[in-house]
Amino acid sequence: MFLNEIGQPLILDSKKTYSPYERHNGPMLLTSAAFQEHKVPTSFCDRIIGCAEDVARFQRVPGESKQDYVYRIIRPNEPTEIGNDGNTMLVTLIPAGENDVGESCHLYYLKTDYVRALIVDNLTGYLDFIPKAGALFHRALSNGIDVMYIDDIYFESSDDESLEQREHIYAFAQLIRPRFLFGLRKNNLPQNLLDLCVQKYRGHNQQQTQVSLTL
Structure with a gap:
């Protein structure tokens, strides 16, 4: 998953053509998509960001270890x-437990001068990671998340993993109540999922989020 100059993420699809205005030549954030077949931007900046475990795992991927990347x-x-x-942003990696095969799951929280964004990778269905996520993320939940990005590949298939992730995504979106929801691959999302977004943050939404921090 690659960022553009203002921190918007995108998982490139080898079957799609992207215009010059859709270039995402910034750093790669290591998510589960990095360990699957993926397309790399033509002008990729060769910078890769992630936790120590994911960086070590990525360096063991055949072919990637020979690349001259900056980690x-x-x-x-x-x-x-x-x-x-020329732009700066704050990136926070938030551990979210382990999946069924023992691989670490995590989220990325991105904060710029204008946007608070949450990038959701795999979810486990458990929310006990939220109280441990740090003060910056807790303040973001209290103030409201502007944009939540999810991997829309789970809505393109009906296998067991996809169905399970959909259930987790719906539950998490209902808790977070972002202003907007977008797919990391720019595919259309189901309307009943988009209906979980809020266009204005009201006091009761903030109170619900604050209560969730004590779970």
Whole structure:
């Protein structure tokens, strides 16, 4: 998953053609998509960001270990400033437990001067990671998440993993109530999922989020 100059993420699809205005040549954030077949931007900046475990795992992928990448390891729940094309943003890696095969799941929280965004990778269905996620993320939940990005590939299939992830995504979106929901691959999302978004943050939404921090 690659970022553009203002921190918007995208998983490129080899079957799609992207215009110059859709270039995402910034850093790659290591999510589960990085360990699957993926397309790399033509002008990729060769910077890769992730936790120590994911960086080590990515370096073992055949072919990737020979690339001249610059790696940036970020620590869980610690906001890290990264620059991209003259812009800066804060990136926080939020551990979210382990999946059924023992692989770590996590979210990325991105904060710029204008947007609070949450990038959701795999979810486990458990929310006990939220109280441990750090003060910056807790404040973001209290103030409201502007945009939540999810991997829309789970809505393109009906296998067991996809169905399970859909259930987790619906539950998490209902809790977070972002203003907007977008797919990381720019596919259309179901309307009943989009209906979980709120266009204005009201006091009761903030109170519900604050209560969730005590779960």
